[in-house]
Amino acid sequence: ETGVTQSPTHLIKTRGQQVTLRCSSQSGHNTVSWYQQALGQGPQFIFQYYREEENGRGNFPPRFSGLQFPNYSSELNVNALELDDSALYLCASSDSGRADEQYFGPGTRLTVT
């Protein structure tokens, strides 16, 4: 059984640029959620995808967008990067039948300068 993987591990971008982060869900999981975790804080829910459709969104602006593919992998896109977007971005997959039991990837550390 393959766990949740994310790429890249680290990324440095300049304010105003765009970034795409990628996530491969655990085998058999059809639901993917994305979280932003600032230093010293808990993860904040960005949005969730279920069978390629957005299935809920947290309090994040539209410049945060996502996709889920037929193989249930997912992308998080952030446009017009701001300094405050610097954070650890976590992807979590789950089985729709056990939606509360999420399996997290190691995250992508994004630094915006």
Place this chain on the structure above:
Amino acid sequence: LAKTTQPISMDSYEGQEVNITCSHNNIATNDYITWYQQFPSQGPRFIIQGYKTKVTNEVASLFIPADRKSSTLSLPRVSLSDTAVYYCLVGDTNAGKSTFGDGTTLTVKP
């Protein structure tokens, strides 16, 4: 969304039992209570989940009183490797209806 309140930090010694309590006064009827563990530079790891009374697995127990307005994660005989941040979540993660708080930093000392 149900708001959770946990102690910011706790200290313990190896071999002791540790109990971390989470308050969630506005928990909804359909909400579950889930606990995660997070080590530095890693994603959170699912520990245990419950709805009411007591749940036990190979790593922890979860105690939930009848009113469900709080829950207690119990870690038996902690070791140094249990040093981590522990998060309590309340809600239905289906459609993002649950929120991580700031967690409890547990430090286990020799």
